[in-house]
Amino acid sequence: MKILAFESSAVSASVALTEDDKLIAQSFQNCGLTHSRTLLPMAEALLQNCGITLDEIDAFAVAHGPGSFTGVRIGVATVKGLALGTDKPCIGVSTLDAMAHGTRALGNRLCCVMDARAGQVYNALFTVEDGLVHRLCDDRALKLIDLGEEIRETPYFLVGDGAELCYNTLKDTCSDLRLAPSELRYPSGFGVAAAALPLLLAGTACSPQQLDAFYLRRPQAERERMQRLSGNA
Numbered sequence: 248m249k250i251l252a253f254e255s256s257a258v259s260a261s262v263a264l265t266e267d268d269k270l271i272a273q274s275f276q277n278c279g280l281t282h283s284r285t286l287l288p289m290a291e292a293l294l295q296n297c298g299i300t301l302d303e304i305d306a307f308a309v310a311h312g313p314g315s316f317t318g319v320r321i322g323v324a325t326v327k328g329l330a331l332g333t334d335k336p337c338i339g340v341s342t343l344d345a346m347a348h349g350t351r352a353l354g355n356r357l358c359c360v361m362d363a364r365a366g367q368v369y370n371a372l373f374t375v376e377d378g379l380v381h382r383l384c385d386d387r388a389l390k391l392i393d394l395g396e397e398i399r400e401t402p403y404f405l406v407g408d409g410a411e412l413c414y415n416t417l418k419d420t421c422s423d424l425r426l427a428p429s430e431l432r433y434p435s436g437f438g439v440a441a442a443a444l445p446l447l448l449a450g451t452a453c454s455p456q457q458l459d460a461f462y463l464r465r466p467q468a469e470r471e472r473m474q475r476l477s478g479n480a
Contacts, residue, residue, distance in 0.1 A: 248305045248447065251290065251329070252440035255282040255322035256314025256342040257361060257408045262290045263436025264297060268444060270437050272297050277433060282321045290325075301333050306452055308443035310434060311339030312461035313369040313386060314361055319460045327455040336452035339461065340442040342434055343371040343386050346406045349438025350431045351375045353404050356383075358424075360409035363388050368409045369463055370394055380442075388463045391416050398424075408433060 249271075254261040259277035263270060274289040294300065309326040312319045323339070330337040346359040354375045361369040367390055372383040395417040402423035405413050414426050426432065446452065 248444075249299070249303060250306050250308050250338075250440045250443055250447065251294070251301075251304045252308040252436045252443060253286060253290070253322045253325055254310045254342075254345065254434045254436050254439050255286050255318045255325075256310045256312055257318065257434050258315075259408070259433040260285045260289065260318075261434065261436035261439075262286065262293055263440050264293060264299065265437065265440040265444070268441070270440075271299075273435065273437050275433075275435060282318050286321060286325055301329065304333065304335060306335055306443070306447050307337040308439050308447075309337070309339055309458070310342040310345045310439050311459065312342060313363075313388070313463040314342045316460075316462065319462070323458060323460050327458055330455035330458070336447070337455055337458050338443040338446050338452045339458050340439055340446070341371070341386055341461065343369065343407070344373075344380070344382075345438035345442045346434050347371070347373040347375075347380045347438075348441035349435045350404070350406050350427055351378060351380050351441075353406075353427060353431070356401060356403045357427075358394075358398060358403035358405050358413070360394075360405060360407045360413045362409040362412055363463075366390055366392075368394060368413060372398070372403070386461075386463060395420050406432060 252263045260282045261275045263273040307326045309322045343359040357373040406427045
């Protein structure tokens with residue numbers, strides 16, 4: 248079963264092609280260009296180099312959040328368009344879940360973190376047993392200081408674009424934190440595909456019309472607007 252998976256919810260962008268649990272090809276960029284410029288060209292080049300057409304893809308997968316509002320929208324819109332054009336199912340997976348699946352080879356406990364600004368991170372905690380990823384909590388947005396209190400006594404690998412921020416902030420109070428290797432730290436298309444595969448096999452894929460972004464917080468512009476409205480009330 249072939250999955251074409253997209254990751255654009257964080258600072259990096261990645262596309263991966265998998266067949267069942269095997270990685271066929273992956274493209275990754277962390278060059279600062281906007282995802283609207285990189286994502287589709289990466290996918291087109293990857294498929295062309297593999298000699299695979301869109302008609303041969305069984306499903307499309309995307310990290311549908313949490314993460315950058317613009318990046319999430321780009322990824323979701325890309326998958327919606329491809330799925331509509333090919334009449335194929337699609338799957339949205341948590342960015343944090345995809346991070347854990349992409350780094351499951353580290354084993355042990357994984358603390359997946361994305362910088363949510365204003366002293367907060369998007370976070371979820373996972374454990375890996377016999378190569379299988381298990382959630383320890385739901386995705387959440389919380390203050391770094393609160394995350395530090397929760398993981399103070401437990402060893403964790405830090406994964407994600409907020410890993411270094413988390414490590415530098417909490418290393419003095421959480422003595423057993425370790426940064427994932429830099430080549431594994433950022434979310435990847437393979438992680439998205441790995442998280443999507445069991446959902447696809449379980450029959451929980453959706454139509455492109457049903458696929459939607461998953462935000463833990465309202466966009467900043469909307470939060471500021473609500474603050475202004477509440478101040479004028």
